Amino acid sequence: MSIAFLNGTFLPLEEARISPLDRGFLFADGVYEVIPYYNGISFGIEEHLSRLQRSLAEIRIPLSQTIEEWASLLNDLVAKNGGGDLSVYLQITRGAYETRNHAFPPEIKPTIFAMVSPIASPLAADATKAKGISAITAPDIRWSRCDIKAISLLPNILLKQQAADAGAQETILVRDNFITECTSANVFAVKNGTIYTPVNDAQNLGGITRDIIIGLALEHQMPFQEIAMTVEFLEDADEIWVSSSTREVVPVIALNGRVVGDGKPGMLWKVMAEHYQTNKKRIFTR
Numbered sequence: 001m002s003i004a005f006l007n008g009t010f011l012p013l014e015e016a017r018i019s020p021l022d023r024g025f026l027f028a029d030g031v032y033e034v035i036p037y038y039n040g041i042s043f044g045i046e047e048h049l050s051r052l053q054r055s056l057a058e059i060r061i062p063l064s065q066t067i068e069e070w071a072s073l074l075n076d077l078v079a080k081n082g083g084g085d086l087s088v089y090l091q092i093t094r095g096a097y098e099t100r101n102h103a104f105p106p107e108i109k110p111t112i113f114a115m116v117s118p119i120a121s122p123l124a125a126d127a128t129k130a131k132g133i134s135a136i137t138a139p140d141i142r143w144s145r146c147d148i149k150a151i152s153l154l155p156n157i158l159l160k161q162q163a164a165d166a167g168a169q170e171t172i173l174v175r176d177n178f179i180t181e182c183t184s185a186n187v188f189a190v191k192n193g194t195i196y197t198p199v200n201d202a203q204n205l206g207g208i209t210r211d212i213i214i215g216l217a218l219e220h221q222m223p224f225q226e227i228a229m230t231v232e233f234l235e236d237a238d239e240i241w242v243s244s245s246t247r248e249v250v251p252v253i254a255l256n257g258r259v260v261g262d263g264k265p266g267m268l269w270k271v272m273a274e275h276y277q278t279n280k281k282r283i284f285t286r
Ligand code: PDD
Pocket: 034, 181, 182, 183, 184, 185, 186, 204, 205, 206, 207, 208, 209, 210, 243, 244, 245, 246
């Protein structure tokens, strides 16, 4: 049984309880982060926690914790769970109050919850053997502040299920004929040797994995560009990748039932996947 953290206390996950009056439960009034740990060591935690601070500020949940304090709490949680390869889920809601009222309560007492889940060990895995996934495109029915990592994920859930219903693993989202991102990942396209990704704005999340991939592309002089990416551009791509903290960088080999490139993980994906693993090893052995 794993150990969770709830409002100042470490406890077995199955003993954690929150009120049905919690605004996270009633309104999805909260934000979250998912942070990978490999061998008990965090990967990209400062970037994740900076994004958390930004999300909290954007939805006006006032908390005094510093990035160092959050990191120390999550490191303790991982240690209490025995380390290893884990993803930490951290959720903060505006808290529980006596009545259901849309407006903020005068004094905010947030609910802070964290738990861990196992993740496959990408360090042990041979990334170049990944088979790739199928994706579909669908209209992006989410709100216009997708830069905030909010817990209100109903559109994402419906859109992800749309992929599952179509026998695919991911949905790539389209707003006004432009690609935004996926239901829980960012998206990249490769064309004629250049790596492209949609510009980061309020229509998508500034993914930490996206930033790592961009950094690696620049470091290794792989041609890279952020663009306003049309559906036609994506459909015509030689390679498509999706990226997130728990999935790293995954090749898409079929889009809307048609093969992408030659229907196998692409050449540049293999190069990037290797750079990604080498970069992780570099961090964990320094
Ligand atoms: N999702 N876009 C969306 C909508 C996401 O939910 C996520 C991450 C990403 C990728 O961000 P990052 O590289 O920082 O993980 C992009 C997490 C993993 C989740 O909801 O489980």
